[in-house]
Amino acid sequence: MARHHTRASQSLSICLAALVAAGVFGSAQAAAPDTTRVIVAFKPGAKAAVRGVVSAAKGAVKHEIFGMDAMAIEVPAVALKGLENNPNVEYIEEDVLRKPFALTTPSTGTPYASGQLVPYGIKLVQADQLSDSAAANRKVCIIDSGYDRGHEDLSGNPVTGEYDAGTGWWYTDENHHGTHVAGTIAAINNSGTGVVGVNANKQLKLHIVKVFGADGWAYSSTLASAANKCGAAGANVISMSLGGGRKSTTEQKAFDGLYAKGVLSVAAAGNDGNRVVSYPAGYASVVMVGALDENKQWADFSQYNSKVELSGPGVSVLSTVPTGAGIDAALAVGGTNYAAGAMEGSPLKTATAPLADFGLGDKVNTAVSGKVCLIQRGTIDFAVKVQNCQSSGGVGAVVYNNVAGAYGGTLGTTVTGIPSVTASDTDGAAMKAKLGQSATLTVKASNYAYYDGTSMATPHVSAVAALVWSYFPTCTAAQLRTSLDNSALDLGTAGRDTKYGYGLVQAKAAYDRIKSLGCGK
Template identity: 80%
Template sequence: MMQSKTRMSTIALAVKMVVATTAFGVMGAASAAAPDTTRVIVAFKPGAKANVKAAVAAAKGNVKHEIFGMDAMAIEVPAVALKGLQNNPNVQYVEEDVIRKPFALTSPSTGTPYATGQLVPYGIKMVQADQLPDTNATNRKVCIIDSGMNRDHEDLVGNVVTGEYDAGTGWWYNDEDGHGTHVAGTIAAVNNSGVGVVGVNANKKLKLHIVKVFGANGWAYSSTLASAANKCGAAGSNVISMSLGGGRKTKTEENAFNSLQSKGVLSIAAAGNDGNTVISYPAGYASVMMVGALDENKAWATFSQYNSAVEISGPGVAVLSTVPMGTGSEAVLTVGTTSYAPGAMEGSPAVVRTGALADFGIGDQVNASVSGKVCLIARGTVDFATKVSNCQASGGVGAVVYNNVAGAFGGTLGTTVTSIPSVTATDVEGAAMANQLGQSATVGIKASNYAYFDGTSMATPHVSAVAALVWSYFPTCTGAQIRSSLTKSAEDLGTAGRDTKYGFGLVRAKAAYDRIASLGCGN
């Protein structure tokens, strides 16, 4: 089982493999405004930058970020100075520089269309990426605004990638958070036999441009996003993918995305993960396509924000993709000669232990008979932390908690700290292991290069990658026409027609291609 993130999920990985919420940083290191000061965006008249900077200095303020491609800057000033700046004849408007945040099941390939030994995340087939080759993708570029990308990742090496240096967050190829690398994997993880997963565009043809806007500190401002989007445009990007957002709009961001739309760029962003009706931005701007999340059964993900602005949906629950090398985790479980596909118990230490498998009931009591053994524990009545703690207190070296209803499940130890590894198993696996008591069992958590993430952050790159894939076949179409074609060819889900949870429905690559091939770009 791989590590899960963004909204935690522990889903079993039925293969053997050695394999959001942060927010984004600013040009200078992200930090909250000092007490009695406020951070705002000041838009000024063309040619008035020097005069406005002088006014900011006179007000005992500081310029924090000059917005790339716009006559605007983010400043931090004493709150009492705001009125004077608003009345300055060189200033067009002043607005709050609000915070923006990111909103993170497979089958083995049979050899067609992906190499044998590849894991195919369920979302790849769900969006029909396996039905539309990325032969022409060299004519498209996707810009990913996120936490950067681990360019040396075994499953991303070979892609055509460019990126930006940021004075606050550093080089685009260093991803301290993992979020951006996960997004990049969904878009373009490489079809390389025996290594990891595949992305929507899996054959190293699609061009990527990475703008790193957040680091390990966890948040930043809308001014940074406006700059980042403009940099995407300046780099010649066709599609901008943004797995991030926040609850309030700004005129500066809206102007940036409106301008990019007028230049033919298709901007796509996450709806948000709070499970309410709040409209997040930038997804809520008319010039940006808002993406909601679905699970592997095409059901609405309960964390996905729902409102009239949701336009389209993509896979966003238990999405397996790349994370910086060695930062993910994989659950392992073998009993005798049988290898199982466990889930990781959240909070388990990353260790692997071996001992004879022993029945530990429901784990409600300490029992010295399991000393030196692996505890097989039935789910039910007692919380997971107590079950694993009792196993440890009994001298057990590891714990396996199996389900008392059908299917896999995710467990957490909460604030309880244990020294023994613990994993979860399905009811079927538990029944099988009950017939293997006394056999040697190996259980644990080990480092991985992949992880399961949940979130509209994961749905967004599916849609962005499909947009680029379809567009590569029809490069004379405009971004607006591709956007319209994606919605008109989406698989209608939920209430008939557009609705607040699914938008127009599930994005589908082959269906969109067929529609344009039959009806043309503008229909």
């Protein structure tokens, strides 16, 4: 698999132009320049009156918020003052955007086809130390981009969801994000197939509310509706790998109401590596989750502030993606296998030929015709290097690092006819000693991928919450939250801090604490 690390600000590659607006979670363009989209909260029984005022103002109702006396509307900006003074209106606020938090495209790692892998995060949160045999009494609601119901590692789960006219069926996932989140929570323990999630034995109930379609955006009004739908579906835990930089009163009221009813909501801190508080994670009724790596070190993209409550694995997290949406790479030279990263944009092909040194790949050299090019990273774009290899008659390209470690690369919009992979600096040096020997590189479709982000940390915490709670179903959401906080592995500055919160969530430690001390201790 290809491990492709990007900076936090790049986030998931999603078009800004299309925004989720119409229908229950429908797709539509953003409000026109002379109009504005807001949430209007109104007094009980005043819906018809408010709709009439909106219509008279030449506006439109875009979304009626499920479970609340509120609606999202689009009206001329000049009409806002009149609405604010309407006796039926309680308040008006901007319908702010919400987006998924994730950093990378599918990325590299060792091949998994020969057997099932246990992602490092599963062990870090102690999920391998606590059976999910009791998890059938819990339900996790995932608010995201959908769920690949036919995936080999997800299809056996007890899962339900909803249809929406805008985003479509819950069991499709155009952005891959929701399926990755779901795999961390509940990828199935099926021998020889893929990975395992925190709750791996098909006991935990899942409910999917799809707020992100192909365009990848939603509003706070849609998120408030989605959260209330989770509550109506009987969810105990809501997992949200998403957010935005401004708060919403409507959204906050929805989550406060759910928390009061015993639902624990968990959300991502954000990926911009700064002190900004993201929402919904920043509300007091929601657990904010930061990210760390396999060495339990804070991930430098993870937003940090006084609201961070718990941490979870969020760097190079291996999980499920929609069938065939990931990329797997393999490389062998002279009978020795090397860890390969698929170059994003490479064709899905296999090439076998003698290995030849192509230097920096900065010019055409027909001496590599019919061979696999070994190219050092540096000086020029990856696409130019691979194109020069192809123009020289090369049949495949291996670009090895010029600094320590493995990496991921991309060809951008360039289309090449030969497969290309990346390799570490040390593997590059080892392969350079095998020039002339047979090299085979393969790039093929995969059902799994490595992603980075607080999006990946969040489902670890959500899933652990459900796992531990399943043993003590009489604990309240607030009590469970306190127990998770008090049993977390303290990292960074002693006690709660801005980067780790209380620390890395721990399933077995939380279970032991509640069993010994009782709920909420």
